[in-house]
Amino acid sequence: MKKVVRPVFLAPIWAFLSPTKVSGDETQQYRRHSLLLWALAGLSFSALGWIAGGFLGSWAPRTACAVGATAIALGLLNRQPRIALVGAVSAAIVSLAAVQIGEFFFSPLLAWPVAALVIGLVGALAFRRRRTRIAFIIGAPLLGSAGFLAGMLATFLAAMQLNDSRVAAQTMLGGAVGFGVLLMTGAAIAGRWLDATRAAGEMS
Amino acid sequence: MNTSSSSVSSLLDRRGFLRLGAGVVAAASAAFEWGCNLTTRSCKSVPPNPFVAAGKPLLVVVEGEDLRAMLRAGIEALGGLDPLARLGREGIFRGNYVAAQPFPVTTAPEFVLAVAAELKRAGLSKTSLFDAHGTRLGAAIPPEHILRRLGVLDKLTQGGVPVLARDFSDPDEFVFVQNPAWPIAKPVAVHRLLDAAPIVVSLPVVKRHVWVNFTCALKMHFGSVSMADRMLVHTKVRSGMMHQRLVHFADTVRPQLNVVDARAILAHNGPGLGGGAEVVPGVNKLILSGDMVAVDAYCARLMAQHDETFTLDMVAPQLRHAADLGLGKADLDAVKVVEISA
Numbered sequence: 107m108k109k110v111v112r113p114v115f116l117a118p119i120w121a122f123l124s125p126t127k128v129s130g131d132e133t134q135q136y137r138r139h140s141l142l143l144w145a146l147a148g149l150s151f152s153a154l155g156w157i158a159g160g161f162l163g164s165w166a167p168r169t170a171c172a173v174g175a176t177a178i179a180l181g182l183l184n185r186q187p188r189i190a191l192v193g194a195v196s197a198a199i200v201s202l203a204a205v206q207i208g209e210f211f212f213s214p215l216l217a218w219p220v221a222a223l224v225i226g227l228v229g230a231l232a233f234r235r236r237r238t239r240i241a242f243i244i245g246a247p248l249l250g251s252a253g254f255l256a257g258m259l260a261t262f263l264a265a266m267q268l269n270d271s272r273v274a275a276q277t278m279l280g281g282a283v284g285f286g287v288l289l290m291t292g293a294a295i296a297g298r299w300l301d302a303t304r305a306a307g308e309m310s
Numbered sequence: 311m312n313t314s315s316s317s318v319s320s321l322l323d324r325r326g327f328l329r330l331g332a333g334v335v336a337a338a339s340a341a342f343e344w345g346c347n348l349t350t351r352s353c354k355s356v357p358p359n360p361f362v363a364a365g366k367p368l369l370v371v372v373e374g375e376d377l378r379a380m381l382r383a384g385i386e387a388l389g390g391l392d393p394l395a396r397l398g399r400e401g402i403f404r405g406n407y408v409a410a411q412p413f414p415v416t417t418a419p420e421f422v423l424a425v426a427a428e429l430k431r432a433g434l435s436k437t438s439l440f441d442a443h444g445t446r447l448g449a450a451i452p453p454e455h456i457l458r459r460l461g462v463l464d465k466l467t468q469g470g471v472p473v474l475a476r477d478f479s480d481p482d483e484f485v486f487v488q489n490p491a492w493p494i495a496k497p498v499a500v501h502r503l504l505d506a507a508p509i510v511v512s513l514p515v516v517k518r519h520v521w522v523n524f525t526c527a528l529k530m531h532f533g534s535v536s537m538a539d540r541m542l543v544h545t546k547v548r549s550g551m552m553h554q555r556l557v558h559f560a561d562t563v564r565p566q567l568n569v570v571d572a573r574a575i576l577a578h579n580g581p582g583l584g585g586g587a588e589v590v591p592g593v594n595k596l597i598l599s600g601d602m603v604a605v606d607a608y609c610a611r612l613m614a615q616h617d618e619t620f621t622l623d624m625v626a627p628q629l630r631h632a633a634d635l636g637l638g639k640a641d642l643d644a645v646k647v648v649e650i651s652a
Contacts, residue, residue: 142328143328146328160481160482164446164477164480164482165446165447165480208449209446209449209452210449211449212449213447213448213449214446214447214449215447262541265538265542266542266545269494269496269542269546270496270497270542271486271496271497271498271499271535271536271538271539271542272350272486272497272499274536274538274539274541274542275481275484275499275536275538276481277538278479278481
């Protein structure tokens, strides 16, 4: 029973994440790896950005480097080096300012949704269709924030399970990784489903 | 040129990028694992307790009402602070600043200044107060917020004792240390400044504690470790792990001198006011010793005298564990207790 129910239940989700196209008389699964690729790029770039930022200082440079690296990943995967550069620089500058403001108002963690919005605004230029751009601009701060919180929570829960403060000390790194993963996955999905004529990852 | 552009384009095609990404993740994971393992070191090594008499740790109890006179008499009975001055020219104070509530919830600023003056007289060129009860990640809870609200920051700065208020969440602030003798075989992130300081002088207050019953010289070192460590322990309160872990936290710092301000104590509940906690004034004692376990053993007796809801059994697990780890003597028969008035 389980074996039957599970695929039926999961099929729509899997179809959404791994869209297929019909080619001739056979159905080909394609772009499946691209979602993984984008998520993986988000993970690795944001994590490395966070770690590299540690060489420059504390929260502010770490945040700036992590969001900047995510913007670079987004631009490079879209084959848009200029957007990568503009996105990285603007996200880094805005996040630095947001950290400074956040130290006096609420929290420097405000930098993450703000930087995600900047990445959304600049990254949207890589999409051709207006609906995709709007969806990405609106979705980016939400996805970035949700990813950041989920990443932090996951890291801390893992630390609790392992009872290891070395892992718990990396809670913010987990947040940065969650930010990159969800933002990039969102960009990939937006590109696939809303920007169909010029899909993300296939731009020139 | 062609070769170069073809290698760039192969790097940027999906397959190339996937490989690159996987490589980067593997490298980052390896670096993370390497960093975690290699940076765990032994707890700092400290010289043996310099305040001993006939082979027994010395514990001086001074009763009186004039703080400076009590302190001076206590230091004299301890044999002076020269042994500390021989360890270095700069000392770091650890106070208890768990909440923005005055003494005896927190260490009184005039007490810190009085001890600083004695250390200066002994030859130390500089003393600073270290505290970590906040983070820059919250605008309302920066590291200095409690010290500022209590007026400690201003009073100490004006009194020539700099305040080192550090972020309890910033991973760059800590070093991971571990003692193989700990039954919980996990490292603890202790503040880098405390790990490196040649002289640490602990300035505890005597309080009840809602979870571990009692807080004084051992428990106060919750403030010496990362917020991550504190939170992990607080999530496992019911397991009894807190009694052991607080000893491990104290083991990471091992102050050379403990000077307890027991002019008043917090009984019935704690570590802050509220929940039935009651300030007991007029205790009028200072306790000085290089042995933090002996200090807690003595102060637990003091608490038992003033709080009918407290018994020595409540603190026995942590004292026994601390003694087993060699942090000091839990049995006061093995300690030379000197009681004086000033």
